[in-house]
Amino acid sequence: MPAPPTTSAPVRRRPAAAPAPPQQFKVLGPVRLYRYGEEASAGSPQQRALLAVLLLRSGRTATAAELIDAVWGEDPPSQALAALRTYASRLRKVLSPGVLVSESGGYAIAVAPGSLDLEQAQHLAAEADRCRTDGKSARARMLLDKALALWDGEALAGVPGPFAEAHRARLEAWRLELREARLGLDLELGAHAEAVSELTSLTGAHPLRERLRELLMLALYRSGRQAEALAVYADTRRFLAEELGVEPGPALRELQQRILRADPELGGAADGPEAPYRAALVRPAQLPATVPDFTGRTALVDELVTLLTTEPGFLTAISGAAGIGGIGKTTLAVHVAHAARSAFPDGQLYADLQGVGPRAAEPETVLGSFLRALGTPDAQIPDSLHDRAALYRSMLDRRRVLVLLDNARDSAQVRPLLPAAPGCATLITSRVRMVDLAGAHLVDLDVLSPEEAVQFFTGIVGEERVAAEREAALDVVSACGFLPLAIRIAASRLAARRTWTVAVLAAKLADERRRLDELQAGDLAVRSSFELGYGQLEPHQARAFRLIGLADGPDISLAAAAAMLDGPPEETEDQLEALVDTGFLESAAPGRYRFHDLTRLYARACAEREAPRERDAALTRLLDFYLASAAEAYAVEHPGDRSVEHLAPTSRAAAEFSYLEDARRWLGAETEGILSCARQLAHGARLRRAIDLLWSVKDTVGVRSPRLYHETAAAAKRAAHAARDAQAEGRACAALTAVHLTAGDLRAADAEAQRALVLALAVDDPVTGAWVQYDRGVIALQEGRFPEADRCLREALSRFRADDNPFGVASALCQLSHVEAGVGNVRSAVALAEEAIERIGSEAATLALAESRYALGIALSATGRTGEALSQLDQALVIFEDCGQALGEGMVRFRRAQIQLALRAPGRAAAEAEQALAVLSRVGGDRRRADVLVVLGDAMAGQGESARARTCWAEALAVYERVRGPEGEELCRPLRERLHRAGRTAGEGAGRAAGS
Incomplete structure (x- = not known):
C-alpha cells in the first residue's frame, strides 16, 4: 500500500465516532476552510498559498523568510513582508480564536485532529494498509475509496508559489499510488471487467507508468481478453523504445510470458468450607466418542479449540444456521471437545439435555448427575436446584473442567449448568440461537460445502467407487441438502449395497416425493429428526410451517407468506418468528424466511397428509399476490400504460408502493420468488395468471435474471400450447421476445414475435397485438431494415391509440425517432423524441423517460448539438443505473x-x-x-x-x-x-x- 507524502501532516488515531471539528480545512483540491460546516473565504491566491503552507507544516512554526520564499519564490515583491502580515491578519479574522499563532516573527496553525482532509486521507490509507495485511481486502478497498473521494480535483488547485507547486506534484503522485493500490484490490476481489475502463484511461494519461500497464494486462486477461492483454504489452514495448530507448521492466516481461503460457495461477491448594468436596473431586471423562470420519469445518474447529484453550471461562453456543437436526452440531462439539481436552486436566462433563424431545431434561436432574460424576456421595447432594447449582460451582472452583451440554432447549435450561470458574469452559449445542445467553460466543453452523460433502461421502463409500462417478456423487450430496446426517445415511446405504452404483442412488434421491423415505438406514432417519420438533409446534405454527413450505422460491417475504396464510402481516410474522426460534425456518434477512431443502420436503409431506384442501388455496393466494403486486409495480414504472387493465383479475391486494424506487426494490427482492411461483403454477386454471405475471415483469425481472426468466417463460409457453390457450401462448411468446431482444438474439426474438402476433390476432388480444408489433419494429430497426421498422412501429402506434394507451404511444414515438435518425431525418427524429418525453412527463424517472432521453440524445448528436446530446444521455444513464x-x-x-x-x-x-x-x-x-x-x-x-x-x-x-x-x-x-x-x-x- 502506498505511503503518504513525507512532508504532510502526521496520521493521528481518532475515535471512530468523534464529532466533526468546528473548523475544517481542505487542500486536496482548491484550498478551502469551513466553520461549522459553512465555507468561509480563504482570500486571494497568495493568502490561500499562505494558509496551505501553514496547514502542511503540521503545526510547526514557519519564519517570515520561509513563508515569503514559499509564497513568492526567488522574486518576491518589495513589500512582501507587509503583504504577508496583511494575509495573516485577514486569516486570523476568519479562523477560530487561537488557531493562527504568531511566534518569533513567524506563524503556525494549530490543526485539530480530523480537521484536515489530507490527514483524513492518510488515516484511511494507513487503516487500509493494515486491513490488506490482515487479509481484509474488501474493507481495504472500501477505505481507499473513501480516501480517494476526499480529492476534489487537483490538490492545491490555483495556489501559486513554489511550495504549492512542489507539494501539488507529491500529492498527485500519492493519489495515483492510491488509485493503483485500489485497482490492485479490485483485481483481487474479482472486479476485472469493471477495472479495465479506469486502467485504460490511466495508462493513457500516464503512459510511462509500468505498474498501470501491468494491472491493465492482468485485468484484460482475467476478463477473457488475452489478445488485448498481449497487445497492451506490444504497445508498451514500442512506446518505451521510442520515448526512452528501453525495454519493459521484469514484472511486465514476466506477466507477458505467464499470459502466453496461460499460467493457471493468474486466474488464492484449597481452603474454605467447600474444601472437602474439592478434595474428593474425581476426574470425569464423559465425552462421547468422536466419529473417525469427521470431515471439513477445519477453520471453525481450529477457531473453537483456540478459544477454548486460551479464553478464561469460554462459553460458546452452537446452533444450526439451517435450523434443523442432523446438521452436525453434536458431532462438531464432540470433535472440538476431544481436540481441546488436554487443556482441561480436571475432566470433561457431558449431558444430553433432550431439548428437542417431548420432555427436556430438568436442570436439577443434570446437576445431580454432574455432582455424582465429580465424586459427591448421594447423601451429600442437596434437593433444590439452587443448592445443587451452588455446590456444583464450588466443586469446579479453581479447576479446569470442560462441560459439553448437548441438545439444549433454551437458555433457561442451560444457565444453572454453567460453571463460574474461569479455568472451566462450556460448549452448548441447540437448535435455537441463544441470543439471550449473556457472554456466549454464538456459532451458526451451516451445512457442508459441496467439496466437504463429497469428501464426507467418499470417506464412507470409498474412493474407488466415487472417483468413477463424481458428478453422480455431487448429485447425491446435493439431494441430501449437504446435510451431514442425510449424507451419512445415503452413503451408509450405498456402502451396504455393493451392486448399486452412485448413479443408482442419485436416481432414487432425485424423486422429491420419496426422498425422505430413502434417507433412512437402521435407526438413522432424517424424517425422525424433523418429527421430534414438529410434534412440539402449536397448531397455528404447524399450519404456517406446512403451507409456507409449499412455495418453490429460495425464500419468501413476510408479505407473500401473509398472503399464503390468509392472515395479517403482524400475526404472520409472530408465527414465522416462532418457527425460526424452534429451528424450522431461517431468517434469511429482515422480513424474509427460508427452509432447508429437506425441511421443505417434510413440510410438503405434512401438508399433503394433513391439509390437502388448503394446499391449492394457499398457492393460488400466493400467485394472486405476486400478480397484483407486479401489475402495480408495472403501472408505477409505466405510467399511463393501460396494458395492466387487460391482465387476469386477482383476488388479493397488492403490495403498496409509495414511489417508483419502492416498486423497483420490491421487484429486485422478489425476482426469484416471482419466477419460481410462475414456473410452479403455470398450468390448469392458474395458467393465464402465471403467464400474465411473467409478462408484467419482462422489462424488469427479465433483465435482471435473463436465463432463469427465459427458462420459465419457455416452460409456460409449452404449457399454454399444450392447453391450446392462444391468449396465454401469445403472451408467453411476447415475454420470450423481450428476453431475446435484451440478449441481442434478434433472430430468435423475431421468430417469437411473429408467432405471438398470429396468436394475438386470432383472439384479438390488445396487449400482445400492440406490443409485439412494437417489438418487431425494434428488431427491424436494430437490423437496419428501416422501412419495415417504420411500418411495424406505426401499426403499433395505431393499436396503442385505439386502446387509448398514452404510454404505448410515447414508446412508439421514441422508437420512430430512432428510425428517422437512421435514415437521416434528424430534425424529425428530434421532434419525435421531444414529443415522446412530453407525453411521458418528466416528473418520475421511469424507464420510458430514460429510453426517450436516450433517443433524443442520439438525434441531437446527429444534428451536431453534442452538448445537449450528452446532457440527455447523462440523464438517461442515471435512470438506467438506478433501476439496474x-x-x-x-x-x-x-x-x-x-x-x-x-x-x-x-x-x-x-x-x-x-x-x-x-x-x-x-x-x-x-x-x-x-x-x-x-x-x-x-x-x-x-x-x-x-x-x-x-x-x-x-x-x-x-x-x-x-x-x-x-x-x-x-x-x-x-x-x-x-x-x-x-x-x-x-x-x-x-x-x-x-x-x-
Missing part, C-alpha cells in the same frame, strides 16, 4: 464514447467504451459488443495504441463477418480498410526500426 438496466446503461455509454471520439477526445472515448463493454457483458449480444469494440479500437488508435486497436478491430470483424447480406458487407468493409492501413503502418514502422 444493464442494457440501457451499456448503450448510453457506447453512444457517449462515439460522441467523445467525434470531439477528438480518444482518452474519454476509450474509458466510456471500456465501461460499456463491462456492463454489456452482463446481458450478452455479440453484435453490440462488436460495435463497442470498433469505437474502442478507434479510440486506441487515436491514443497511438496501434496494436491494441488492431486487436479490437479484428475481434469486431470476426463478428461482423457472420452477418449475412449487404448489411454484413457494409459493416466489414471499413474495418478491413482500417486493419489494412494499420498493418501497413506497422510494417513501415518495423522497417524503420530494422534500418536504424
Whole structure:
C-alpha cells in the first residue's frame, strides 16, 4: 500500500465516532476552510498559498523568510513582508480564536485532529494498509475509496508559489499510488471487467507508468481478453523504445510470458468450607466418542479449540444456521471437545439435555448427575436446584473442567449448568440461537460445502467407487441438502449395497416425493429428526410451517407468506418468528424466511397428509399476490400504460408502493420468488395468471435474471400450447421476445414475435397485438431494415391509440425517432423524441423517460448539438443505473464514447467504451459488443495504441463477418480498410526500426 507524502501532516488515531471539528480545512483540491460546516473565504491566491503552507507544516512554526520564499519564490515583491502580515491578519479574522499563532516573527496553525482532509486521507490509507495485511481486502478497498473521494480535483488547485507547486506534484503522485493500490484490490476481489475502463484511461494519461500497464494486462486477461492483454504489452514495448530507448521492466516481461503460457495461477491448594468436596473431586471423562470420519469445518474447529484453550471461562453456543437436526452440531462439539481436552486436566462433563424431545431434561436432574460424576456421595447432594447449582460451582472452583451440554432447549435450561470458574469452559449445542445467553460466543453452523460433502461421502463409500462417478456423487450430496446426517445415511446405504452404483442412488434421491423415505438406514432417519420438533409446534405454527413450505422460491417475504396464510402481516410474522426460534425456518434477512431443502420436503409431506384442501388455496393466494403486486409495480414504472387493465383479475391486494424506487426494490427482492411461483403454477386454471405475471415483469425481472426468466417463460409457453390457450401462448411468446431482444438474439426474438402476433390476432388480444408489433419494429430497426421498422412501429402506434394507451404511444414515438435518425431525418427524429418525453412527463424517472432521453440524445448528436446530446444521455444513464438496466446503461455509454471520439477526445472515448463493454457483458449480444469494440479500437488508435486497436478491430470483424447480406458487407468493409492501413503502418514502422 502506498505511503503518504513525507512532508504532510502526521496520521493521528481518532475515535471512530468523534464529532466533526468546528473548523475544517481542505487542500486536496482548491484550498478551502469551513466553520461549522459553512465555507468561509480563504482570500486571494497568495493568502490561500499562505494558509496551505501553514496547514502542511503540521503545526510547526514557519519564519517570515520561509513563508515569503514559499509564497513568492526567488522574486518576491518589495513589500512582501507587509503583504504577508496583511494575509495573516485577514486569516486570523476568519479562523477560530487561537488557531493562527504568531511566534518569533513567524506563524503556525494549530490543526485539530480530523480537521484536515489530507490527514483524513492518510488515516484511511494507513487503516487500509493494515486491513490488506490482515487479509481484509474488501474493507481495504472500501477505505481507499473513501480516501480517494476526499480529492476534489487537483490538490492545491490555483495556489501559486513554489511550495504549492512542489507539494501539488507529491500529492498527485500519492493519489495515483492510491488509485493503483485500489485497482490492485479490485483485481483481487474479482472486479476485472469493471477495472479495465479506469486502467485504460490511466495508462493513457500516464503512459510511462509500468505498474498501470501491468494491472491493465492482468485485468484484460482475467476478463477473457488475452489478445488485448498481449497487445497492451506490444504497445508498451514500442512506446518505451521510442520515448526512452528501453525495454519493459521484469514484472511486465514476466506477466507477458505467464499470459502466453496461460499460467493457471493468474486466474488464492484449597481452603474454605467447600474444601472437602474439592478434595474428593474425581476426574470425569464423559465425552462421547468422536466419529473417525469427521470431515471439513477445519477453520471453525481450529477457531473453537483456540478459544477454548486460551479464553478464561469460554462459553460458546452452537446452533444450526439451517435450523434443523442432523446438521452436525453434536458431532462438531464432540470433535472440538476431544481436540481441546488436554487443556482441561480436571475432566470433561457431558449431558444430553433432550431439548428437542417431548420432555427436556430438568436442570436439577443434570446437576445431580454432574455432582455424582465429580465424586459427591448421594447423601451429600442437596434437593433444590439452587443448592445443587451452588455446590456444583464450588466443586469446579479453581479447576479446569470442560462441560459439553448437548441438545439444549433454551437458555433457561442451560444457565444453572454453567460453571463460574474461569479455568472451566462450556460448549452448548441447540437448535435455537441463544441470543439471550449473556457472554456466549454464538456459532451458526451451516451445512457442508459441496467439496466437504463429497469428501464426507467418499470417506464412507470409498474412493474407488466415487472417483468413477463424481458428478453422480455431487448429485447425491446435493439431494441430501449437504446435510451431514442425510449424507451419512445415503452413503451408509450405498456402502451396504455393493451392486448399486452412485448413479443408482442419485436416481432414487432425485424423486422429491420419496426422498425422505430413502434417507433412512437402521435407526438413522432424517424424517425422525424433523418429527421430534414438529410434534412440539402449536397448531397455528404447524399450519404456517406446512403451507409456507409449499412455495418453490429460495425464500419468501413476510408479505407473500401473509398472503399464503390468509392472515395479517403482524400475526404472520409472530408465527414465522416462532418457527425460526424452534429451528424450522431461517431468517434469511429482515422480513424474509427460508427452509432447508429437506425441511421443505417434510413440510410438503405434512401438508399433503394433513391439509390437502388448503394446499391449492394457499398457492393460488400466493400467485394472486405476486400478480397484483407486479401489475402495480408495472403501472408505477409505466405510467399511463393501460396494458395492466387487460391482465387476469386477482383476488388479493397488492403490495403498496409509495414511489417508483419502492416498486423497483420490491421487484429486485422478489425476482426469484416471482419466477419460481410462475414456473410452479403455470398450468390448469392458474395458467393465464402465471403467464400474465411473467409478462408484467419482462422489462424488469427479465433483465435482471435473463436465463432463469427465459427458462420459465419457455416452460409456460409449452404449457399454454399444450392447453391450446392462444391468449396465454401469445403472451408467453411476447415475454420470450423481450428476453431475446435484451440478449441481442434478434433472430430468435423475431421468430417469437411473429408467432405471438398470429396468436394475438386470432383472439384479438390488445396487449400482445400492440406490443409485439412494437417489438418487431425494434428488431427491424436494430437490423437496419428501416422501412419495415417504420411500418411495424406505426401499426403499433395505431393499436396503442385505439386502446387509448398514452404510454404505448410515447414508446412508439421514441422508437420512430430512432428510425428517422437512421435514415437521416434528424430534425424529425428530434421532434419525435421531444414529443415522446412530453407525453411521458418528466416528473418520475421511469424507464420510458430514460429510453426517450436516450433517443433524443442520439438525434441531437446527429444534428451536431453534442452538448445537449450528452446532457440527455447523462440523464438517461442515471435512470438506467438506478433501476439496474444493464442494457440501457451499456448503450448510453457506447453512444457517449462515439460522441467523445467525434470531439477528438480518444482518452474519454476509450474509458466510456471500456465501461460499456463491462456492463454489456452482463446481458450478452455479440453484435453490440462488436460495435463497442470498433469505437474502442478507434479510440486506441487515436491514443497511438496501434496494436491494441488492431486487436479490437479484428475481434469486431470476426463478428461482423457472420452477418449475412449487404448489411454484413457494409459493416466489414471499413474495418478491413482500417486493419489494412494499420498493418501497413506497422510494417513501415518495423522497417524503420530494422534500418536504424
